[in-house]
Every structure is written in C-alpha cells, then in structure tokens.
Amino acid sequence: MSGVPWGETKLVQGNEAVALGALAAGIDFFAGYPITPSTEVAEVLSREMPLIGKRWIQMEDEIASISAIIGGSLAGAKSMTATSGPGFSLMQEGLGYACMTEVPLVLVNVMRGGPSTGLPTQVAQGDVMQARWGTHGDHPTIVLAPTDVKECFTLTIEAFNLAEEFRTPVILMPDEVIGHMREKLTFPKEEEICVTPQLTPDVPIEWYEHYHTSATGVSPMARFGSGYRFHVTGLTHDTHGFPTRKVDEVVSKMNRLKQKITRRLDRLENNNIHNVEESDVVIFCYGSVYRSALAAQQILAKQHKKVGIFRPITIWPFPDRTVKELLDSKDVILVPELNQGQMIHEVERLTSDSVRVVPLHRFDGYEITPEQLVAAVLEVM
Amino acid sequence: MPAKLPYTYKYLRSKKKFPHVWCPGCGIGIVMGSIIRAIDSLDWELDDILMVSGIGCTSRMPVYVDFNTLHTAHGRALAYGTGAKMANPKLKVLAVMGDGDSMAIGGNHIIHAARRNMDITAIIVNNNNYGMTGGQFSPTTPQGAKTSTTPYGMIEPDFDICKLIGAAGANFVARGDVYHVVELDNMIKKALSGTGFRVVEALAPCPTNFGRANRQGDAVDMMKILKNETINIAQAAKLPKNKTDGKIVRGIFTDKSEIGYTERYNNLCERVASEVKK
Numbered sequence: 048m049s050g051v052p053w054g055e056t057k058l059v060q061g062n063e064a065v066a067l068g069a070l071a072a073g074i075d076f077f078a079g080y081p082i083t084p085s086t087e088v089a090e091v092l093s094r095e096m097p098l099i100g101k102r103w104i105q106m107e108d109e110i111a112s113i114s115a116i117i118g119g120s121l122a123g124a125k126s127m128t129a130t131s132g133p134g135f136s137l138m139q140e141g142l143g144y145a146c147m148t149e150v151p152l153v154l155v156n157v158m159r160g161g162p163s164t165g166l167p168t169q170v171a172q173g174d175v176m177q178a179r180w181g182t183h184g185d186h187p188t189i190v191l192a193p194t195d196v197k198e199c200f201t202l203t204i205e206a207f208n209l210a211e212e213f214r215t216p217v218i219l220m221p222d223e224v225i226g227h228m229r230e231k232l233t234f235p236k237e238e239e240i241c242v243t244p245q246l247t248p249d250v251p252i253e254w255y256e257h258y259h260t261s262a263t264g265v266s267p268m269a270r271f272g273s274g275y276r277f278h279v280t281g282l283t284h285d286t287h288g289f290p291t292r293k294v295d296e297v298v299s300k301m302n303r304l305k306q307k308i309t310r311r312l313d314r315l316e317n318n319n320i321h322n323v324e325e326s327d328v329v330i331f332c333y334g335s336v337y338r339s340a341l342a343a344q345q346i347l348a349k350q351h352k353k354v355g356i357f358r359p360i361t362i363w364p365f366p367d368r369t370v371k372e373l374l375d376s377k378d379v380i381l382v383p384e385l386n387q388g389q390m391i392h393e394v395e396r397l398t399s400d401s402v403r404v405v406p407l408h409r410f411d412g413y414e415i416t417p418e419q420l421v422a423a424v425l426e427v428m
Numbered sequence: 429m430p431a432k433l434p435y436t437y438k439y440l441r442s443k444k445k446f447p448h449v450w451c452p453g454c455g456i457g458i459v460m461g462s463i464i465r466a467i468d469s470l471d472w473e474l475d476d477i478l479m480v481s482g483i484g485c486t487s488r489m490p491v492y493v494d495f496n497t498l499h500t501a502h503g504r505a506l507a508y509g510t511g512a513k514m515a516n517p518k519l520k521v522l523a524v525m526g527d528g529d530s531m532a533i534g535g536n537h538i539i540h541a542a543r544r545n546m547d548i549t550a551i552i553v554n555n556n557n558y559g560m561t562g563g564q565f566s567p568t569t570p571q572g573a574k575t576s577t578t579p580y581g582m583i584e585p586d587f588d589i590c591k592l593i594g595a596a597g598a599n600f601v602a603r604g605d606v607y608h609v610v611e612l613d614n615m616i617k618k619a620l621s622g623t624g625f626r627v628v629e630a631l632a633p634c635p636t637n638f639g640r641a642n643r644q645g646d647a648v649d650m651m652k653i654l655k656n657e658t659i660n661i662a663q664a665a666k667l668p669k670n671k672t673d674g675k676i677v678r679g680i681f682t683d684k685s686e687i688g689y690t691e692r693y694n695n696l697c698e699r700v701a702s703e704v705k706k
Contacts (some may be wrong), residue, residue, distance in 0.1 A: 140501055
C-alpha cells in the first residue's frame with residue numbers, strides 16, 4: 048500500500064489509520080521515538096513519507112521528537128509526533144513551549160496503563176488530566192478522543208485542521224484498544240475531505256507581528272525562511288515575539304492564549320448524544336468505552352430499559368454548556384472510565400447535588416465490557 | 429555618532445533590544461561579534477539564517493541579531509534546529525549554546541546531532557559554569573574549581589567538548605577563545621562553510637561568577653589567562669611535551685567533508701521513489 052487508499056475499503060488498524068489520516072491532511076514532517084502502543088504510527092509513516100519526498104526522522108528521545116516538530120512547524124512543515132504515556136510525560140516540556148509560542152502541531156498519545164512504565168501493551172484512559180494540565184502554567188488545550196478506526200483517520204485530519212485554525216498543539220488521544228484494533232474502513236474520496244491550509248501572512252514585512260491581536264485571537268503565522276524575520280521564545284513575549292515583563296503585555300498574552308479557545312467553543316465542541324433527553328440514566332463516556340456503552344444500550348433496549356449516552360469526541364475543552372444543559376436534570380449519570388476517576392470530576396462540577404454521579408473504574412489493563420455496563424446501569428436504575 | 433554606521437548594525441536589532449543582558453567582562457558578546465563577522469564575510473542573506481538557542485546566558489544571543497531567531501527550551505537547541513533544517517533545508521541553521529546547555533541537559537541531543545552529521549553549525553560558549561543561575565558547576569568545570577554548588581571544589585572530571593563531539597562523528601570540530609579573536613572569526617567562518625555537524629567551542633570568561641569564585645581577578649585578568657594558558661595546535665606541535673603540559677590547545681581538530689544528513693535523506697527519497705517507479 049502506498050499513500051492514502053482514497054475511496055477503497057480495507058481492513059485497517061487504528062494506528063495505521065492515524066498515519067494515513069496524517070498523510071491525507073498533508074503532513075510534511077514526522078519526528079518520533081519508538082514506544083508501545085503507538086509505534087505503528089511511526090512505522091507506517093517511515094515507509095510512506097520518503098516515497099513522496101516528505102521528511103521523517105527518529106529522534107533520540109521524546110523530548111527531542113516534540114522539539115523537532117516544533118522547529119519543523121516554525122520552518123513551514125505540517126508536523127506530527129506519536130507517543131504513549133511515558134513519552135507523553137517527556138513531551139510536556141515541548142507541549143508547553145508550543146502552546147506558549149502558538150505553534151501548530153499534532154501530538155498523538157495512544158494511552159496505555161500507568162503510572163510510569165505501567166502496562167505497556169494494555170489499555171487505559173489515565174492521561175486525560177495530564178493532557179489537560181500536564182505542562183506547567185495555564186495553557187490552552189485541544190484534545191480529541193477517537194472511538195473507532197474510522198475516527199482515527201478523520202480526527203487526525205481534524206487535528207491538523209484545528210492546529211492550523213487555532214495555532215496551537217492538538218492532541219489526538221486514542222486509547223490502546225482503539226490504536227491496536229482492526230476494522231473495516233472505507234476511505235473517503237480525496238475531494239470529500241477538508242484540509243485547512245497553513246495560515247500565512249500577506250502584510251508587508253515591516254508590518255508583520257508574529258502574535259498580532261485579531262478578533263479570533265489567532266493571526267497568520269510566518270515561517271522561517273519566508274522573508275518575514277521574527278523571534279520566537281518560550282519567555283512571555285509581546286506581539287512581536289520579544290520577551291516582556293510589562294504587566295499589560297503579559298496579561299494581554301495570557302488572556303489571548305485562553306480566549307482563542309474559549310471564544311470559539313462552538314467550533315471545537317463535538318459530541319455523540321443518544322437518547323439522553325428521554326432517559327433518566329445516562330452513561331457519560333469517551334474513547335473505547337463508548338463502544339461498550341453502545342452495545343450495553345442495545346442489550347438494555349431488549350429488556351425495555353432506556354439509557355442515554357453522552358460521549359464527547361472533543362474531550363478538551365470540556366463541553367461544559369451542553370453537559371449542564373442536558374445532564375443536570377438526570378437522576379443518575381454513570382461515568383465509566385479506564386482509570387481511577389478523572390473526567391468524572393468534570394461531570395460532578397457541572398451537575399447539582401440532586402444528580403447522582405456514579406463512577407465505574409477499571410484500571411487492570413482490560414476494557415470495560417458491555418456486560419459490566421449493563422450490570423452497573425441495572426444497579427443504579 | 430559616526431556618519432556611517434558600522435557594518436555590524438545590519439545584523440543587530442539595535443534599536444529594539446539593547447542594552448543586552450550580559451555582565452561587564454562577559455565573553456559572549458565577543459563570540460557574537462565573531463559570528464557576525466564570519467557571516468558578513470560569507471555574504472549570506474539574513475532571511476536564510478536561523479539562529480537557534482537553548483536556555484542560559486549564551487542562549488540569549490538570538491534576540492539581538494536580525495536573523496530568523498528561535499530561543500527554545502534548556503538543552504534543546506539542536507533538536508529544534510534539526511526539525512527546522514529537515515522542514516526547510518535551505519535554512520542555514522546556527523545553534524548557539526553554553527557549556528551547561530549543550531553538554532549537560534542537551535548532551536544527548538548533541539552526540540546524536542554529531543552522529544547523524546546533521547547540517548547545523550553549533551557554537552558552544554564555554555565559560556565553565558552556569559552563569560545565568562548564579563555560577564553552579566557544569567560538565568566543563570575543571571576539577572578542584574569552586575562554584576556556588578562546589579563550595580569545597582569540583583570532584584567530578586570534566587568533559588573535553590572537542591574530543592566528545594569529534595568521537596561522536598561531527599564533520600568539523602574546533603576550539604578557540606575570545607582573546608584570540610581573529611582566530612575565532614576564521615574558525616567560525618570555516619565552520620559555517622561546510623556540510624554536516626560542525627562545532628566551534630569558544631572559551632570565554634565569566635568574571636561575575638566563575639572568576640570571582642576562583643579568585644581569577646577581573647575581566648582583563650581572565651583574558652590574560654586565555655592568552656597565557658592556551659596554545660595554538662600548530663605551535664604546540666613544535667614544542668616539547670613538557671612545554672605544553674597543562675595548556676589548553678586551540679585549533680581545528682576535525683575537518684571532514686562527509687555528506688551531511690540533509691543530502692543523505694534526499695538521496696534516500698530519490699532512491700525509494702525510483703525503486704517504486706520500477
């Protein structure tokens with residue numbers, strides 16, 4: 048197989064679909080370091096990218112990998128890296144740098160059991176809060192969590208698009224089950240997908256500000272070597288990119304970093320919502336657990352029992368408004384997660400005391416099964 | 429004000445960013461001058477140059493020069509520079525780092541940049557300590573030296589930057605100092621003019637921290653140390669060993685012209701593309 052098999056139907060692995068999605072989105076540069084269970088992303092791209100003259104490199108560690116793609120992105124390449132928990136921890140430094148310097152990139156983190164080396168080949172959703180708050184300091188975060196092989200393809204394209212639109216890193220976070228499973232996937236035709244081009248400036252060179260303040264908070268970004276010469280630093284900087292400690296400039300930068308996300312939540316919010324309005328009990332889940340929830344819903348329907356499902360596809364920023372609107376009137380919200388309870392705190396934050404928010408934790412390296420969910424729903428009904 | 433500005437003004441963000449952060453007597457400004465003179469003699473376009481740095485005193489250099497400039501995280505200059513070079517091979521990537529930045533936290537990146545022969549020129553300003561944080565010991569602090577974290581003297585052996593980088597595979601390795609400036613200018617020019625990974629170690633005084641902790645006197649006294657305690661490699665070759673013992677040798681230690689990573693990657697792309705066509 049060479050390149051994206053546009054329009055064809057194939058049996059594809061999740062990680063392979065991520066790699067093909069990156070090619071579909073026009074990836075120019077990949078830098079990575081081997082780690083289970085994400086390695087197939089790097090392997091597929093190492094095979095495909097040199098064939099079309101795109102740049103691929105295996106760096107000496109994960110810190111170097113994310114550093115390289117930040118440098119690559121600043122020099123004009125649509126860039127991505129892929130890793131898993133231990134590597135994700137190492138990449139927090141670069142992630143913060145890319146947030147601060149507003150560099151578009153895609154970081155794929157295929158979640159495995161942690162902490163530390165944990166369960167390298169087994170599933171978990173333990174990185175949800177690290178993805179939100181892992182790097183130091185306040186910072187914007189966009190995280191997408193696919194639930195099947197098709198979404199591994201489509202959401203990778205979306206991750207590249209959002210990275211350009213928001214000029215920020217976007218994290219794609221399949222759990223191990225999604226990364227490693229194989230499913231039938233019918234690829235779209237090339238003309239059916241939407242790829243956001245790099246937003247580059249057209250102002251005269253002397254007018255260019257690397258962090259120009261615009262209505263959306265995002266301004267076109269020049270690339271190194273394009274004739275616009277600019278400075279990039281992880282130090283807090285003014286609109287030209289030079290370090291500053293002036294109070295008004297610091298506050299303006301920090302506010303804009305936050306607001307470029309919070310002012311455009313509608314563009315980012317993306318949920319699957321099934322039978323939530325007519326059900327008293329709702330399962331709130333994401334990633335691979337959503338698959339089990341759909342199966343549990345069918346099993347329960349046969350028993351004439353109604354259960355709703357709320358699944359955020361974009362897990363950060365959290366869909367606060369919709370969760371409050373749809374879930375605050377429910378009797379019970381069941382929050383099954385492959386961790387000891389992370390996203391459940393967001394649901395609790397947004398619902399009144401009258402709503403019972405019930406956890407279901409699994410952190411033994413195995414997936415939550417439909418039967419487990421059926422039993423949990425019947426218990427709370 | 430002279431009627432005609434010195435040519436260096438073309439290279440400096442002179443209106444915006446000065447005065448600079450470096451202490452009186454610091455050697456980093458002299459190294460910056462050497463870099464500018466070397467680039468000027470090569471007649472490079474400002475737009476084509478990317479100066480990348482990590483964190484520390486030396487790594488503040490990019491903010492003062494009017495190239496494409498990238499001030500990254502501690503130790504990572506070469507990793508960011510590698511990505512930029514891969515993405516846009518037309519960029520002439522110049523990394524400036526201190527001894528702590530390049531040899532401690534960035535030690536892994538530099539040996540791999542050397543192994544790959546990544547097309548980057550790295551200028552390492554070696555002042556034997558971490559200046560920005562107040563003079564702690566670095567991997568190039570000599571044994572016995574006092575720093576703010578070796579109050580009883582340094583017990584660890586130090587790295588020889590040139591031997592390390594040469595052994596790791598770099599095309600060009602040289603050592604100069606900020607007293608012998610013409611020599612340093614020429615070394616940097618030579619470093620900038622070839623392929624592969626190319627390193628110039630520039631010895632420089634840090635009178636504020638290292639000099640004070642080790643009672644080496646003021647900036648002028650420290651310059652005299654560079655004058656008297658270093659020796660050019662050609663001169664050293666002519667002298668008996670007992671005359672050169674204990675002296676730091678300046679000069680070009682490695683000068684190869686093996687193909688760099690960029691060309692090797694381009695060759696790979698061409699080869700696999702033609703194999704697929706067959």
